[in-house]
Amino acid sequence: MPQLPRITARDWSSQPPYLHPEYRSTVLRAPKRPLVTLAATLAELAQPVYGHEDLGPLDHDLTRNAAVNGEPLGERIVVTGRVLDERGRPVRGTLVELWQCNAAGRYVHRVDQHDAPLDPNFLGAGRALTDEHGHYRFLTIKPGAYPWGNHPNAWRPNHIHFSLFGEHFASRLVTQMYFPGDPLLELDPIYRSTPAGVRERLVSRFSMDVTQEGFALGYEFDIVLRGPLQTPTQVS
Amino acid sequence: MSTVPGQTPSQTVGPFFAYGLVPTQYGYPFRSLFGPDLAEPRTPGTPIVIGGRVLDGNGDPIGDALLEIQHADAQGRRPTSAADVAATGFRGFGRMGTGTLPGHRYAFRTIKPGSTPDGQAPHVDLIVTMRGLLSHAFTRIYFDDEPEANARDPVLASVPADRRTTLLARREDLPGGRVYLFDVRMQGDAETVFFDV
Numbered sequence: 501m502p503q504l505p506r507i508t509a510r511d512w513s514s515q516p517p518y519l520h521p522e523y524r525s526t527v528l529r530a531p532k533r534p535l536v537t538l539a540a541t542l543a544e545l546a547q548p549v550y551g552h553e554d555l556g557p558l559d560h561d562l563t564r565n566a567a568v569n570g571e572p573l574g575e576r577i578v579v580t581g582r583v584l585d586e587r588g589r590p591v592r593g594t595l596v597e598l599w600q601c602n603a604a605g606r607y608v609h610r611v612d613q614h615d616a617p618l619d620p621n622f623l624g625a626g627r628a629l630t631d632e633h634g635h636y637r638f639l640t641i642k643p644g645a646y647p648w649g650n651h652p653n654a655w656r657p658n659h660i661h662f663s664l665f666g667e668h669f670a671s672r673l674v675t676q677m678y679f680p681g682d683p684l685l686e687l688d689p690i691y692r693s694t695p696a697g698v699r700e701r702l703v704s705r706f707s708m709d710v711t712q713e714g715f716a717l718g719y720e721f722d723i724v725l726r727g728p729l730q731t732p733t734q735v736s
Numbered sequence: 737m738s739t740v741p742g743q744t745p746s747q748t749v750g751p752f753f754a755y756g757l758v759p760t761q762y763g764y765p766f767r768s769l770f771g772p773d774l775a776e777p778r779t780p781g782t783p784i785v786i787g788g789r790v791l792d793g794n795g796d797p798i799g800d801a802l803l804e805i806q807h808a809d810a811q812g813r814r815p816t817s818a819a820d821v822a823a824t825g826f827r828g829f830g831r832m833g834t835g836t837l838p839g840h841r842y843a844f845r846t847i848k849p850g851s852t853p854d855g856q857a858p859h860v861d862l863i864v865t866m867r868g869l870l871s872h873a874f875t876r877i878y879f880d881d882e883p884e885a886n887a888r889d890p891v892l893a894s895v896p897a898d899r900r901t902t903l904l905a906r907r908e909d910l911p912g913g914r915v916y917l918f919d920v921r922m923q924g925d926a927e928t929v930f931f932d933v
Contacts, residue, residue, distance in 0.1 A: 663749075
C-alpha cells in the first residue's frame with residue numbers, strides 16, 4: 501500500500517458545533533450521535549479535478565461577470581488574501597468559489613423574499629484559482645445587511661460566502677467572510693456559533709495597501725485549511 | 737509574522753448557495769463547474785443512478801441541502817488529472833442541490849465504483865451541507881449488493897454493527913436502469929453515521 505500524506509484533524513476548538521440552538525435551523529438538522537472516527541482512508545483522498553480552462557475570464561470580477569446594461573450599484577471593493585495550510589504554506593491552484601447578496605441586501609436566489617431590489621447587473625457569484633503564492637483576488641460590490649427569520653428583528657451582518665476544496669477531500673471548507681467594525685456581528689448567532697477568540701478569524705481586514713485610489717476599498721481575508729500533517733517519507 | 741493562524745472556522749452554506757455553487761442545475765446564468773453527472777455513456781462500467789433524499793429530525797425531506805460525492809471508477813481508480821477525465825469521461829466528483837427535483841430528491845448519474853486497490857469495498861464518499869449545518873458532514877455510501885466486499889471493509893467494520901445499515905444504498909432495477917437509493921437522515925433512530933474525518 502502506498503504511503504500517503506496524512507492530513508491534520510478537524511480542530512473542533514476552532515470549529516462551530518453542529519448543534520447551536522440560538523441558530524434555530526440547527527435544531528432539526530444537526531447530527532446528534534457522536535461522529536465515528538475514520539482512519540486516514542478518507543482523509544487521504546485528493547480534491548476533485550479542475551483547472552484554469554474551466555474558469556471564464558470574468559469569473560473573479562463580480563462587477564462585470566453578470567453586467568447586462570451597465571454597472572452594478574453599490575460600493576466597489578477588492579477582496580483578496582492567501583489560502584494557507586496550518587504550517588503557513590501556500591495552497592496553490594486551489595478553487596475559491598464565493599457568492600453574496602447585492603448592495604441592497606438581496607440575493608438573486610429565488611427563495612430570497614426580502615423586500616429589497618434586485619440589481620439587473622449583479623448576480624453575486626464568482627470564482628478564482630489561487631496563484632503560486634496562494635493568493636486569490638476578487639472585485640465585487642460590498643454586500644448589504646438583510647433581515648432573516650431566526651428571531652425578532654434579526655439581521656445578518658454583511659458577509660460573503662466562501663467555498664474551498666484545498667488539496668484533499670477532507671480539507672473542504674465552506675465559510676463566511678465578515679467585515680471589520682460591523683455592529684451586527686455580536687448579535688449574529690451564526691458568527692457567534694464559533695468560539696470566542698476564534699471567530700475573529702472570519703473578519704476581514706481593511707487594507708490601504710489593497711485599496712485602489714479613486715476606485716475601490718480593499719479587504720484582506722486569509723484562509724487556513726487543513727493540510728498534510730507530515731511528509732510521506734516521515735510516515736512510519 | 738511568525739505565528740501560524742489556526743484553521744479557519746466553518747460557517748453554514750446558508751439557503752442561497754444555488755446560483756454560486758450549482759447555477760446550471762437551478763437555471764442561473766453562470767456555468768456550473770460540477771454537476772450531477774459524473775460519467776458519460778462511453779465511460780467503462782455499469783451505469784447507475786445514486787439518488788434519495790436528505791431528511792431532517794422530523795423525517796421531512798430537506799429542499800436546500802447540497803451534496804457532493806466522490807468515488808473511484810469501475811476499476812477502483814480515481815481520476816487525478818484533466819487528461820484522466822478526458823480519456824474516459826469519468827469525472828470522479830459530482831455536486832447537486834436538493835431544490836430542483838420533485839420531493840426534494842437528489843440523483844447522481846454515474847458508474848458503479850469498483851473495490852479500491854487497498855481492499856475497501858465499492859463505496860462513495862459524500863459531503864452533505866445545508867442551512868442549519870454549521871460544519872459540513874462526511875459520510876459514505878456502500879452498496880447492498882456487495883455483501884462479501886462489505887464484510888471485509890475496514891471502515892464499515894469500525895462502525896457499530898447496529899448502525900452499518902445506515903450506510904447501505906438499496907439497489908432497485910427499474911426499467912430505466914439500475915438505481916441505488918440512499919437517504920441521509922440527519923437525526924433520529926436511524927441517523928446516518930457521520931464521520932470525523
